[in-house]
Structures are given as structure tokens and as C-alpha cells.
Amino acid sequence: MKKIIEIENLSFYYGKQQILDNISVGFGSSSIAAITGSSGSGKSTFLMIINRLWEELNGARMSGRVSLFLDHEKLDIYGRAISLSWLRRKVGMVFQIPNPLPMSIYRNLALPLQMAGMKKKDGIGQKVEMVLRQAFLWPEVKDRLRDDARTLSGGQQQRLCIARAMILQPEILLLDEPTSSLDEKAARKIESLLLVLKEQCTLLMVSHDQAQVKRVADEVLEMDGGRMSVLN
Amino acid sequence: MTRVFDFLLYVFAWLCGLILVGAFGTFMVFLLTQGLPALGFDLIFGGTAIGDALLLKRVVSDGLLPAIIGTLLLIFLALVTALPFGLGAGIYLAEYAGKRSKSFFSLIFDLLAGVPSIVIGLFGFSLTIYLHKRFTFLTPCLLISALALALLVLPYLIRSTQTALEELPTTLRLTSAALGADQATTIRFVLLPQAAAGIFSGIILAIGRAAEDTAVIMLTGVVVSAGIPRSLFNSYEALPFYIYYMASQFSNQQELQQGFGAALILLSLCALLFTLAWLIRKKVTARLLYHHH
Numbered sequence: 001m002k003k004i005i006e007i008e009n010l011s012f013y014y015g016k017q018q019i020l021d022n023i024s025v026g027f028g029s030s031s032i033a034a035i036t037g038s039s040g041s042g043k044s045t046f047l048m049i050i051n052r053l054w055e056e057l058n059g060a061r062m063s064g065r066v067s068l069f070l071d072h073e074k075l076d077i078y079g080r081a082i083s084l085s086w087l088r089r090k091v092g093m094v095f096q097i098p099n100p101l102p103m104s105i106y107r108n109l110a111l112p113l114q115m116a117g118m119k120k121k122d123g124i125g126q127k128v129e130m131v132l133r134q135a136f137l138w139p140e141v142k143d144r145l146r147d148d149a150r151t152l153s154g155g156q157q158q159r160l161c162i163a164r165a166m167i168l169q170p171e172i173l174l175l176d177e178p179t180s181s182l183d184e185k186a187a188r189k190i191e192s193l194l195l196v197l198k199e200q201c202t203l204l205m206v207s208h209d210q211a212q213v214k215r216v217a218d219e220v221l222e223m224d225g226g227r228m229s230v231l232n
Numbered sequence: 233m234t235r236v237f238d239f240l241l242y243v244f245a246w247l248c249g250l251i252l253v254g255a256f257g258t259f260m261v262f263l264l265t266q267g268l269p270a271l272g273f274d275l276i277f278g279g280t281a282i283g284d285a286l287l288l289k290r291v292v293s294d295g296l297l298p299a300i301i302g303t304l305l306l307i308f309l310a311l312v313t314a315l316p317f318g319l320g321a322g323i324y325l326a327e328y329a330g331k332r333s334k335s336f337f338s339l340i341f342d343l344l345a346g347v348p349s350i351v352i353g354l355f356g357f358s359l360t361i362y363l364h365k366r367f368t369f370l371t372p373c374l375l376i377s378a379l380a381l382a383l384l385v386l387p388y389l390i391r392s393t394q395t396a397l398e399e400l401p402t403t404l405r406l407t408s409a410a411l412g413a414d415q416a417t418t419i420r421f422v423l424l425p426q427a428a429a430g431i432f433s434g435i436i437l438a439i440g441r442a443a444e445d446t447a448v449i450m451l452t453g454v455v456v457s458a459g460i461p462r463s464l465f466n467s468y469e470a471l472p473f474y475i476y477y478m479a480s481q482f483s484n485q486q487e488l489q490q491g492f493g494a495a496l497i498l499l500s501l502c503a504l505l506f507t508l509a510w511l512i513r514k515k516v517t518a519r520l521l522y523h524h525h
Contacts, residue, residue, distance in 0.1 A: 115421050
């Protein structure tokens, strides 16, 4: 299988504390890879290295090589000058706590497109409807698109956040424990959504829930003491 | 012991609130009883027909209309001048400044906020004298007053913008960055719309400050009787100066009452502008955050 994410000799530090220790690993395309491990083992940091989001935080540094296969081209994302905006549109991210922006449901989805320079006449409305349908949210929100996104339930908010990440048509989607703050029913809906999304992009998911990992993941890795090992 | 302390604190806080509301109520009742009898079209338009005065066909020489228009022009010009700089400096301090430059600029802006308005007026006056040597047509005028007032209200705008942005949760910035937004895009699309309420509070403070200040305009262009200014380079009338003048120079009870009447008009004007600013904020926020566009 073609590797869409290739990581070589990755080490990461917050101040003097080493979080990741010489990790080399690869992930294939159109699959769900799950990363498990105890709290504080560096799983979330690992995700943030793939879209360079850790650079928004102070006091961290890394070494190693991260190559992504994006737009049919293999890119060393730290080795040459690439646009961070472009990279983060290609590598979407969903956080542990649902984080809809404090604005309407519609604006939450339209905003990433507008920030990428898209105009209303380019079909923002159609794209919004499309991703909402894809996230199984359309029937629930179609009559309240102007409502504040924070009025949605936790599960709906998280599906909105996934839809928001997907509206930019990323090639990789990073998910940091996307169901940990949700009840069983809401979590199952997200799982169904992930199984659909893996046909469109590569999913890398951090999860504590072993049963969930078994249900959705094609590949399972474990993070322990800053090192990563493949479980199956 | 803790329960007694809790109770005492509660009573103290409640009393403080009550005393302040009471003081404000007393002040308003006093102002209304003194000023209401003088209020009327005569106070605003004098002997001039209202239509003629509003259409600027005839000069109002014995009413407050020129002072009302002068005050509105002052507020507008001061805000238009100060707003871009206030917003820009606030954004710089909150989003771009490093630790050292932040504390340096904060110190400068705090000093500016602490400068008494009479000193800013003096600065405006000195500037006029200096400029008059090069541009002889330039004398104390509306433009100089507005620029000096802009300097006076600048710290309010800077601080309110900075605080409103800094109070926003980090998750907003991280969420926006994860969606591919660079810093400028995040500020434009995510942070400023969220900070609008705080920024507008600063604008409301600035309106109040620009509307009431007398010291600055006394030295930079206001006069008792000038009519409606025809250009930025004319002297002008303003309500706070009229109030000050009437309070210090009144020759009979009626003139003093007119001063109180002018105070009521100034207060109503401020209330109107605050309401307008609040409505604009509501409209802007709704448009930026909730409408499809």
C-alpha cells in the first residue's frame, strides 16, 4: 500500500522534557489508523506534528523528517518552504473537545472556504449542504442554519467540526479522541461517519476506547514512553 | 466566622451598589429639575424659524444648534481619526508584539492615558502656533480640536481593542490555524468579530470622553459664538464649552438654567450616540457571525 504519511526519526521536546523519542512510522492511504496509549504519552502532539500545528504553541522543538504524499507529490513538510495555510487545508484536524466557533452553524462551515479565498458565487452554500449531508447532520440542522453552533448537542457539534474539516477536502484527517466527550450513541454516529470518510481521505485517530479501535481501525499503533509500536 | 464575613461582604457590596445608583438618581433628578424648565425649541433655535435653521438658510445666533452640530462634528472627526490608529495599535499589542515591545508600548499608552486633557489642549495650541507660522490661514479650529481630542481618546480605543482580543480563548486561534488561516486571516475573520463587543465598549467610552471634554477644545478652537463651522479650518461652538461658559459667566438665573438645559441636551446626545453605537455593534456582530453572506 502507498504510504501517504512517512515519519523518520521523529523526536519532540517541550522545554527540556522529551515527549517523542526517535519515531519512524508510515501510514497508508484511505485507511483508518488508530493510535492508543496512556494519557500524556504524546499522542496529541504526534498528530499536531503532521499539520505543524504545534508551531502555534510556545517552547517546543522537534527533529526528524515528516513526508506527506499530497497533490500527487511527496513533500518533506519541514524540509522546504511550504505554505502552512495550504498544508493545514490538506491535513484537516478534529479536536478532542468539540470546538465550533462562536457563530452560526452555516458560518462555521462557510468560514474555512472564505478564509481560503472562496466567494459566495463559487457555491459556498452548496458545499455547506453537501458536507452537512455527508456528516448526517443536514436533516437535523437544515432549518436552523442561522442558530449559534454552540446550541447543538455535543455529538452534533463534533459532527459539525468534522464537516468543517471535510469542507476543505483534505487528503489527511487527524482526529484527536473525537468521541471521548460524547455518549455511546453520539460516538457510534461519529464512527459511522469515519467509515464513510475513509473512502475519501486517510484518517489518523487517537483513541482510548479499545472497543472503538477494534470497530473502526484498519491499523493500530501504541504510543508508550515516547515510542510507537505497531499492534496489528 | 466565614458565614458572618460572607454576610458582611454581601451587605457591603449591596450597599455600594445602592449608594452609586442613589447618587446617580439624585444627580439626574437635580439636573432635570434645573434644566427641564429651560428646555424647548427656543433654547436650540433661538429666534430663528426651525425650518430655516435646519436648512441652514439663516444663522442661529441665540440658540444651541451650532453648539450641538459642533459637538457632533467634533466627536465624529475625533473618532474617525483615532479609530484606525486605536484598532491598529490594539491589534499590534494583542497579537503581534513581543514581550519587550509590548511592555514598552503599554507604558507609552498608559502615560498617554494619564496626560491631563489641559496638557493635550496646550499641545494642540502650541501645534497651531507652530503650524500658523508656515500656513498662515491655520488658526485654532475644528480640525486642531478634533486631532487633539483624537489623541485624548486614543488610549481608550487601544486598550479596549487589546483587552477584547487578549480575552478571547486560545482555542479560537488554534481552531482557526487548524483550518488553514494565517494570523492576519484569523484576526480578520475570527478574532475581530468575536472582539466586537469589547471594541465597541471602547468606542462608547471614547464618544463620551470626546463629547464632554472642555479643556482640550478651550485651547484649540472653540468659541462662544461662531455659528455652524463651514470648514475644518473654522472655529466652532460646542456644548461642554457653552455649559462651562454659562456656569462661570451667568448674569441671571435664566442663563444658569440655560446652562443646565445644555447639560441635559449633551447628556441626551451622548445617550443617543451610545444607543446608536450599540445598535451598530449588534448589527455588525449579527452580520459577521450569523448571517449567510
